Amino acid sequence: MDFSFILMSNTKFTFLSWGPLVVQVVLVLITGCQTPTKEIAEHTTWSHYGGSPDQSKFFESPSITKSNVGEMELLWNYPSGDDRFYFFNPIIVDSTMFVLGKNSSLIAIHARTGKELWIHTDLSGITRRGINYWESGDKKDRRLLFTLNNSLQAIDAVTGKSIMDFGDNGYVDLREGLDRDPTSVTQIQSMMPGVVYDDLLILGSAPGESYFSPPGHVRAYNVVTGKLEWTFHTIPRPGEYGYETWPKDAYKYVGGVNVWSEISVDTERGIAYLPIGSPTYDYYGGDRLGSNLFANSLVAVDAKTGERLWHYQTVHHDLWDYDLSPAPQLLTVDKDGKKVDAVAIATKHGFVFVFDRVTGEPIFPIEEKPFPKSEMPGEESWPTQPITSLPSFTRHEVTEENLNPYFSDSLRQDWLKRLDSTKSGLYEPPSDKYETIIMPGALGGANYGNTAGDPQNGILYILTQEYASIYRLNKLEPTKKELTKNDVDKVRSLYESSCIACHGPNMEGGAGPSLKNLGHHMFYEEFRNTVVNGKGVMPGLVHVDETSLKALFQFLGGDPERRSFRRGEQQGEPIDGPVVASGGVIVPPDVQRGAPMQEYPQGVEHPETRYTTDYGLDWPGLIDPPWSSIIAYDLNEGTIKWRQPVGVDSLYVQGDKTKGAPNGTQRKGMVITSTGIVFSTAKGGKVYAFDAENGNVLWETTLSHETNAQPSMFSLDGKEYLVINATSDFRSDSYDHSKKPGAVAKGYLVYGIPDKK
Template sequence: MLQNPKKPRYLSLLIIAIPLAIGLFSGCKQEDSDHHTSWTHYGGSPDQSRFFNAQEITKENVSELEVAWMFPTGDESPYFFSPIIVDTTMYLMGKNSSLIAVNVVTGKEIWIHANLNGITRRGINYWESKDKTDKRLLFTINNTLQAIDAVNGQSILNFGTNGYVDLREGLDRDPTSIRRMQAMMPGVLFDDLLILGSAPGESYFSPPGYVRAYNVVTGQHVWTFHTIPHPGEYGYETWPKDAYKYVGGVNVWSEISVDPDRGIAYLPIGSPTYDYYGADRIGSNLFANSLVAINARTGERIWHYQTVHHDLWDYDLSPAPQLMTVKKEGKEIDAVAVATKHGFVFVFDRVTGEPVFPIEEKPFPKSEMPGEESWPTQPIPSLPSFTKHEVTLGTLNPYFPDSLKQVWNNRINAAKSGLYIPPSDKYETVMMPGALGGSNYGNTAADPENGIMYILTQEHASIYKLNKVEPPKINLSDNELKKVKTMYATTCKTCHGEDMSGGVGPSLLNVGQHVIYDEFRSTVINGRGQMPGFVHVDEETLKAMYRYLGGNPATFNFRRNAETNTPEGNVVASGGAKIKPDSTKGAPMSDYPEGVEHPEARYTTEYGLEWPGLATPPWSSLLAYDLNNGTIKWSKPVGQDSLYVQGDQSKGAPGGVLRKGMVVTSTGIVFATAKGGKLYAFDAENGNILWEETLSHESNAQPSMYTINGKQYLVINATSNFAKDSYNHSKKEGALPKGYIVYALPDKK
């Protein structure tokens, strides 16, 4: 591994293994069969492998699968929920964001806990005590952690404080100023701990994404891993002084994997804010964009590897790290592998963090942005990449009409494209893959004992161009603009500065994008802290000022525990634990803390996601990566996308796999969903399609699998609408309603 001689050694040291941990864990061997015979976790098991050990469905009979039963969701909302199955009960979501318990044999509803608006969209956790007398579902909702009795569906009100834990606390920010914290993923269970990531947002000054663990019975906070190190912690020197006070993100917003026998959790950590301009975070920025192995009981770091230094491309780690036994050069290695958005696979010894395949630090272009210091090198694995890394005139979408081809010929000629080209304010940067490309969450699975990782990948570019953050230009009438300027000059300018960038008071730039109108109005009229109230300001002027600051007074204002309609069925409870309203609400952080050095200007860009089919198809593929020898065993296009395709739109081109899911079976089948309502069964050995189904609705959730009385079932959530660039199969005769479809082999007569 190359090191940069101009940088301190601690910035180049990417792997640290604790000798004690090696001795403690090296004698353990995970027995995969013990962890893959049920589906009680989001990804099947704590290792998130999506691997299922059962023998009934085979390559020879998979084509005989038929609908055994289905559970309609009862409304038109799309649900992204991945069902879990415990004994004879399936837990799913439907009927106005309600948790529903269903019998897995008959599909009959057992109970409904209604109106859980704001619940984590993609899944929940199930835990039971060793004597099985305490069974509970744990989930996040409206920035809180809550628990429900898995047997009767009632909220457990002695959990936390009055039934909930406030996840905004303990994040180096005023809790009442945090608007968003919970992740869309459910976290992962280890023993009596729930390990949670977060999704604090991607704007300047978003909260930090610390990883935390809570006791599943009491709700007590047990440990925190500071993803942005505090003074004295490892990695603190890879940031500017006091960066943890203003940098946000560096969060696990996706899937955490756990080796339950060793007690190690593997964290795929995301990018720091701001994603595309890092002049206020000069350094390599540990533990952003890093795979970190931690002690699941204590949260202590065992080892780490940073896959992107000083990220400027939103190349955060999002797929679940896959835990496998790799047979390399005659030696068995318990490994962990992680696929990335930019199309690489990194493989490490699960205990020591040593790379199983070589990784080389290679030089890349320097940023030309003022104040920016892009990292001079980036780690490139020796394993083959599974995506393109450039868009050229020769790789443009062949389905583009001639008029669009000419537009893109001009744009490509004026832009820059290629791996790790830093964003600029002078020209467009066409990144392939982009922020939603490559392998994303839900897009990896494994055959753990045989060292094969399965990857769903997408050729999705992003187009970036940085723009300086300026006060928002709002279309106000001449009269409104006059009122705003008069109000600002007479009541605001002295404290907030001539250009709204701050002085005695904080910056007001874009404050309307962070503070809801009710809070803005209350602050102006009633005052806050040293700021006096201005009761004389009329409502019309207040709304005009709010729009001038980037807000929309008509935007829906989120209310915790909002009252909603109760669905039909056996409703046993509604709304979860009642959350106490904040007595005061602080404004979200909008400027650097006093005394912290920072760049004069800030820059932002759009995500640039409006051209998903920019390059040649296939736009999405499923591939089998053999990590015993570091080769791609096979790759097959998946999904159906009618984007720019002329003629019969139902045929389309292969593409659109993003954020779907897989199930891998011990009989050598890979079930996968893809865009266009596609459901496939692939031969795990060669990628041949053994069975294919077109669903009546899109599936945007992780499939599940279970067995009961020796019979094996596949569960597909088909509740999403088809996009405009897909053929709408819900209009076909005989189409099923939105719901959870359960497939099985026909009963033997």
């Protein structure tokens, strides 16, 4: 049954037989309406992760135009201060820029000069990709909100000091309110910051993707008190809409179904758009038979109350880890001569779905089409999947014709034989009998940070990469619940299979940083968050159990029980400058860790055998390039306006003809300007300025370090500036190392048009 076009109003479910006009009137009455000038004002600042609550990455930039963008230069830079990688998106308020730097410190700097205003140091475990800013109407109360080791905290944006009357003695325990024993929640905070709307912080989560991970319910907290104001149950409880799309007890043990990326808000109407991810377990769903709402769904909720207004599920009963990752883009499109306020979502598997922002009605047709049936025991794959009429932006199959043409003859012959014994194609269910090559795979298509929009002109921009995953299911063997120091040696195989390629056989580094003495400057919680969620170009190892994670940490010289460092021990270099505080508020140790669920609740029916697989990322260059592109969709016409390859295709710059590494757009971002410029970052430290009309390159530069963060833009004294976080080290295949760019200290780089002399 298709539940996609049902609205919920209080206790009644009403089908959209009224017609879009009546529904729009009803929704306006429910949510209220603000003046249209507010949306325009939002795009003149960059106080949110994506610039504004709509996450459009759109900016009013009158001083940087197509005619002068070629004159852009590096005006100043703020060094990050140590050897760590930071993936932080700077936000700018008035003349102050907030960054994350040396020793995991939040730092306020002057946006014109880079002068440090205050430093709040040693926030180990803080949300890696950004923070939230809120100010009261009179601007007397200004605060930064962020998550840190499973807690929500606030800092005074003026003084840099922790706000101790926020929550319970300065923190909110994010493990609470998830329908699980809080002590079983080992991780819940997202690597993304959430979004501020009025006096609410709407927050997603990253609960992990293992069996029995916690559910990813979306929650809103009061920015002043920390009080939980509403919860949207992404896995419905008994009596709630969508409950019947799961087994009756699934809400007790299924996890995920979380928003781990960007939440977009229509501030005029007070509607939040939630791009919801996959359920656990990603690749086998024998214990979650059904279509599994609200997994893999775009859900519109009342931003004030969390009440569901409408939803659309883009993948039924997901078996491919096809999370909805990028920000939903809020655009006004000209459809059949009428202006329609729309929301567009791009997916990992290369589709764009577009809906009326208020009613949820598709603007371009969507058809349910049949796909292969799973042959796994206990599994019941969904017989159909929704396919939009808009052109796809990725390929969906690996064939003899599109194999990488740079393969040697012997390697090509090996792959031709391998293809004979595998299955490849869109929605091909994973199997334990043979390999399935899914195109695109877990890191393909559009990922978080990879969409932007021109809100008034109906143009959607997408960064995408062609990256296959190769899956084969295996029975999940039971793991030990206890860990002793003697177990550390047994984790060596995990290091050799997952870590050695980048960090070296002696942990001295290579493509990745050195891990020597890691345990002397990192707590276990930060280590766990890094391994599970990924960092830089490193994918997250989400299926590694807690026991193995602790053993790996010990193998690297760490102590999982360590809560503090002795005098003389440092988590980083000593901090110079205006330090106002160190560390977060005091949070009980049990908030930062837990003993995860290991089995189904007593009395719950479940399959006898569970299956698992890795992400299958061993062959990133399996098909022919280009692997990474930027695409402009004209959603007025329903066509791809232009497409350009981006980044260093890295193809064998070291003479290695066996593997490439696309990753050209993963963890990258864009800024769209009102003057028709598309700024984009890409692999190899590349920064481009494209002509928004035709995709022509207007300006290009190569950074001295990699960027793995969303760029920002701000205006000060009538001039606009572009900010790039360039704090990551290059991989060995990121560029031709014989032509390395000139040395600039890694840090936050501010570009602009220099003043004429």
